Amino acid sequence: MSTWEKLAALPREIVLTIVLIAMIVPAIRPFRLPIMVGKMSKDWYNTVDSLPDSPLRHRIQLRGLSNPRPMRRRNPPQMFEKHLKIIIMATQLEGSMMYPLIMEKVKPEKNYGAEYGKDYVFLGYIAGAQTAMAAVLGDIHTAVKEDYYGTPIDQIPLLKEVKGPESYDLVAYLTTDGGIAEGWVYQAYSRYKLTVVGGFLSMMTPSLKPYYDAGALKGILDGIKGAADMEYMTHHPGDALRATDILSATQTIVLIFIAIGNISYWGARLSKKEGES
Amino acid sequence: MVSTDVGVWIAAFFTIVATSYAFRDNIFFRFAEYTFIGAAAGHAIVMGVKNIILYGWTHIAGGEPSYWIPIILGILIYTRYHPQYCWIYRYPIAFLVGIGVGISIRGAIHADFIKQIAATAKPLIATTPLGTLNNIIIFVGTITALTHFIFTYEGIHRGAAGWIPRIGRWMMLAAFGGAFGNTIMTKFSMYQGRIIFLLRDWLGIIH
The missing domain is CATH 4.10.860 (DNA Excision Repair, Uvrb; Chain A)
Incomplete structure (x- = not known):
């Protein structure tokens, strides 16, 4: 040889x-190498940042495994800092497991003075993928009867304000599933004409970036790079910057x-x- | 300081034995694999039952008998395991496929066809030189890649115009390379999360 x-x-x-x-x-x-914030992340940040405070509603969808965890920890703070009203749902099983792990780090009540039920709510896992997205966006009161903790949604002040798709200003989703990533574009953007931003694994970006180029996605968080960009822009250095x-x-x-x-x-x-x- | 949390030790154990497969298959890895599959299946069953109760039974108990229809359709899927009545399972499957296609096709046509065609058919000259270069690459890449898939006219692949689909093939290869690079980055970023967990949460070496 x-x-x-x-x-x-x-x-x-x-x-x-x-x-x-x-x-x-x-x-x-x-090594503390310099960070060059990407345009897609900047667009995500600016889209969320451009939303007026408080009376507007905002939806974030959770789903995934370990990788986008830094991404998830980074995004709710930007939204809580702006005092946006956030409705959180999971369209995959793992989402309901991720929620307590994220909120344990974010601590909305302690760090941002947010109140569960008034400022944010978690609907839990809703089966059906695109069917669930379409149902929740179309008429949340018919689609969902109670939140993750079993409270009837009629008793949740935040959800009383939601009348239909026009009540939402932004759909933000984080996922490790290509079908879910496309599903939110199909349902929220194409069907209900809502502003959509998406965060997903880097390996999914080549197939989903055309939606960003076409204007269907207003911003993208591209895997750990996107999470690092968010940590940098929100001045909260964490795992993603180290990564x-x-x-x-x-x-x-x-x-x-x-x-x-x-x-x-x-x-x-x-x-x-x-x-x- | 090394963690005293039993949960962290269990997570560290499974992280290490899962990594060991990269070096060689072993009994510890298989134990971790079976444990993961078992836990995931258990969680999925519990969530499935919870969903049936929450989105099916609660409605029926609340006086909405129409919710029996999806429950019956769901039960009919299991007729697949009965040799005599297995044909019945086609009906709920047909229902599921019909609903799925009906819900997604409208969005798919708009986002995947109309918007993509509109995004591709834009002026070559952009406001910045880099934008112009991007537009030219998109234009050339789209046209040449499409010609690569013209199989009804052989002349386009072998004749004087054979360079057009060849450029399309190179464009696609470049795209596959980019996609593969992103895949590698994703896999590393997944594992680096576990490295940080081991060094910080388990061993307490970093903060």
Whole structure:
């Protein structure tokens, strides 16, 4: 086996260990690399920021796994700081599990003086994906009978103000599911002509960015990068900003390995040709 | 300071054993995998039952008998497991597909076709040089990628105009590369969350 071939056949244990080290080092000692806030995140921030305070309603949809957690922790504060009225619902099972974890960090009552039922409400998980979105946007009083804690929605002051889709100023969703991300565009934007902003995994961005380019999504939070942008813009540094250093380090390592892989491949091919001639 | 919370220790254990699969398959990883599947299935069943009670039974108990219809349709799905009556399950499935298509197709046509065509058919010259370059790339990319999928006329792929679908193919390859790069970034960002959890919440090394 030539040196080139040995290089190409680097054991994956070594590669993974190097990647792990590249993750751990910047987590312990952050490089504090500069942040360049993306236009899509800026548009999200400005869309929320441009909403007038208090009497307006705002909806945020929750769904997902561990990755967008920093994104979720970052967005409610911007909305609570502006004293927006927030109706939260989950269109996937995990959403109802994520809600207490997020609110434990955000602490709306303590940090922003918000009151459950008057300033924000959580409807829990509503099955049906697009069917649920259409039903809740169209007539929340028919679609939902009680909130996550079992309180009849007729007794929730915030929901008494909601008459129909015209009551909403913004639909903001965070998801790790492509179907849900498209669903909110179909239902909230196309059907009810509402302003929509979306946050999702980076791997979903290439397929969903056309909605942003076409004006259907007014802003996008692109995975951990979008979350870091939000932390930067809201002046609340947290996990996402720390994560950008880790991502920069690991992706540099990946780029180096891609270069090594290509160089060794072409090197092995050239040396094989030379051997034949 | 290392955490004294049992929950954090359990989460750390599962994080580490789940990672161990990247090095080699092992019994601890399989234990973590089965535990996750079991917990997820249990949670899904509980939420399913809760949904039936909340959005079905509560209405029926409140004097709305029409809610029996979706409940009966839901039960009929299980006829699939009966060899003699399995054909019945097609009716609730047809109902579900019909409702799903009916609800989404209007939005899909507007957002996926009309808006996308309108967004593509815009002037090549934008207010900024970068915007102009973007518009040219979108225009060339859309036209050439579409020609790549013309299969009814072979001449477009082999004739003098063969470079057009070839450019389209390169455009698509560039898009796939970008999508793959985003996928890698997503996977790393998922795992870095666990690294921060291990170092901060479990070991207390970082704050």
